[in-house]
Amino acid sequence: MTDVTLTLKKSLRYERPAIDKGYANQTLHLDLAGLELAVAPVTAQMKDLFIGGKGFDLWLLWNAVAPTTRWDDPENALCIACGPLGGTPAYPGSGKSIAATLSPLTGAPIDSNVGGYFGPYLKFAGFDALAIQGASSEPLVVVVDGIDQKVEVFAAAGLPADAYALSDVLTARFAQGKPRDVSVVSAGPGARHTFFGCLNFSWYDPKRRRARYKQAGRGGVGTVFAHKGLAALVARWDAGISIDTNRPADRERLRKVAKQHAKEIVELDPKQNEMAVIGTTHLVTIMDDHDLLPTHNFRFGSHREAPNLGQAVFRRLFDPGYDGCWMGCTVACSHGVRDFVPVSGPYAGRKVFVDGPEYETIAGCGSNLGIFDPHTVIELNFYCDAYGLDTISVGTALAFAMECFELGLITLEYTGGLALYFGNRAAALEIVHQMGRGEGFGKIVGQGVRRMKALFAAEQGADPKLMGDIGMEAKGLEFSEYMTKESLAQQGGYGLALKGPQHDEAWLIFLDMVHNFMPTFEQKAEALHWFPMFRTWFSLCGLCKLPWNDIIPEDNKQTPEPAKVMKHVAWYAEYFSSVTGRESAPEELIRMSEAVYNFQRVFNLRMGFGRREHDSLPYRAIGPVTELEYESRAGRYDQQLAALCKLDVAGKSTAEKLALLRRFREQQYETLKDAVYQRRGWTPDGVPTLATVKRLGIDFPEVVALLAAHGVRA
Amino acid sequence: MSVADLLEEYGDSHGTPVVRINDQYVSRPNFADTIIPDEAELFLIPMIAGG
Structure with missing residues (x-):
């Protein structure tokens, strides 16, 4: 066993607020340079416009950085938040944390969602979000102890380097005999040496008696964590969590809708994807x-x-057994x-x-x-x-x-x-x-x-x-791991995603290519509006998307919009209403996301990105680059050239056909951009219009000035 | 009987991209060539989402 020394450098006693309708109503701020700890209130505007989770992260990050800030500047903030619905044990998939920061890979805001217990424990300990700025020259461990109502910062020596061993040590150190009360966030040595470091979020598996892990993988959030000198974050909370811990506005209404969804998954997952068995x-x-x-x-x-x-x-x-990364989740795919x-x-x-x-x-x-x-x-x-x-x-x-x-x-x-x-x-x-x-x-x-x-x-x-x-x-x-060459909609799903090509914003391959739900540009544009918005909503609330559309009702196909699984969307609206007390129909969920989504697009613009030129793709995402690729699917491509481009391919060399196909497909992608920008209320350069930001209530003076600086005026 | 035959009989020849036969997943490109064993359980996999 490594000889670990933790030396207390700073502590803050606080009075834990009662959770009210899913919110702790305060955030925790830590500056590692001066070891300053502060608690700030969550404003009504934050809740109205940004909802929570990724929305809170982006708002805290926006206020922390300047347009000139780079990922390794001290003012770059690493933010972690849950969301108002996060931490509900009865509703499947309700334990997500969302980490956001300026990415070492993109230079723009990145968000990455993850399971494990940290986000809900942080909230129940009294903080809807945590924002960390500055950097330390010595490794630090930050402990948010909701049971003893204190935040402590320790200088650490002798900690194991790798994430597995480190989390084991810290879980044992802070658990006080109850390891399920502790969740640890850590990176690892590779996060320091690369630009795509991830964060490991732990949850304790009582059956196997070990800490388990989920990863906030994308965009180098772990690299920022390591650069700041953080060895680990620890949250401690009483694992005896119930449907009441969020103090929902309407407990009975929540219990009813949660039971419906949980029961449906238990019944249908074995008949569908078997995610509880094979992930x-x-x-x-x-x-x-x-x-x-x-x-x-x-x-x-x-x-x-x-x-x-x-x-x-x-x-x-896979080792058989229950593998829910949050308590009571019936998908249990981890x-x-x-x-x-x-x-x-x-x-x-x-x-x-x-x-x-x-x-x-x-x-x-x-x-x-x-x-x-x-x-x-x-x-x-x-x-x-x-x-x-x-x-x-x-x-x-x-x-x-x-x-x-x-x-x-x-x-x-x-x-x-x-x-x-x-x-x-x-x-x-x-x-x-x-x-x-x-x-x-x-x-x-x-x-x-x-x-x-x-x-x-x-x-x-x-x-x-x-x-x-x-x-x-x-x-x-x-890129995340899907081929997009034959799905124009998924090319848009990747190329027009705010943070870069990650499927959590839009996964349209099957809907487009296999189900053919969106044959026209307008239908693709509509899908590239609605799906990114609804998917964003999960990260505002602290939820996993899998229960929405990976296990679906047996009568879904007979509904008017099967791709959207509207029965579940309605349940999510009910879930949100019952916890927060903010009565919300399904269309209101989309509007919530639209505000945050457009704010993130403006944030990208502020950091020097967020325009049409930044939505470009490498050609391999659009079509075959090499003759080898073309010839491996020559029948498909020849047929497309003949049918779609009205070209006679007879007698043409592969190189000629490659060039013709490329011209056609790249034009298609540019036409798709136009359609999507129009649907989202953006200019042809991909910038939200003044009318759009006003409609969504994000027309802050700095936003309006930023748009004006890019020629976007009334 | 193949998967394609069964789905046609069921009136679902174009709606289902994937089926599971017991614990084996079969995709539409292979429906015509996949014979359903006797006593097998067959499930229709909607594949709305993924990832």
């Missing part, structure tokens, strides 16, 4: 069957070995692998428990790297978490490096002797270990795709245009 792993073979599973850096959408990574394998590998024995790295030969993998990790660290061995994927999953690395960015960044290596754009000498062919499992593991140690070529990959493109061009003379086409990032963020 999201069913998606692997389904995506593969529909040519949507990224393989070899998004070149292709299927591979004959994909079933090796599918649910049939993980059904056997599965893990017991007694896994890594073959590499500091845990080689030792039995460990691995939390995951989920679909994104399997596709990112498996098929997209040409790796079809589930044990290697599990090991990559384990070390990414232990080192504090986002598995999605690791997978997509490493896939890009592998393709560059195979194309001869970078040399064996440049990679430090690692032959980065697709499928090289040992090399993939070594890259991740190098990220953890902050050395070698892994440190270069850890800078992300956008920086790698610049480095490879400058240091290896690699072709910038080709790398621009195959480097799967937009806005600086690595």
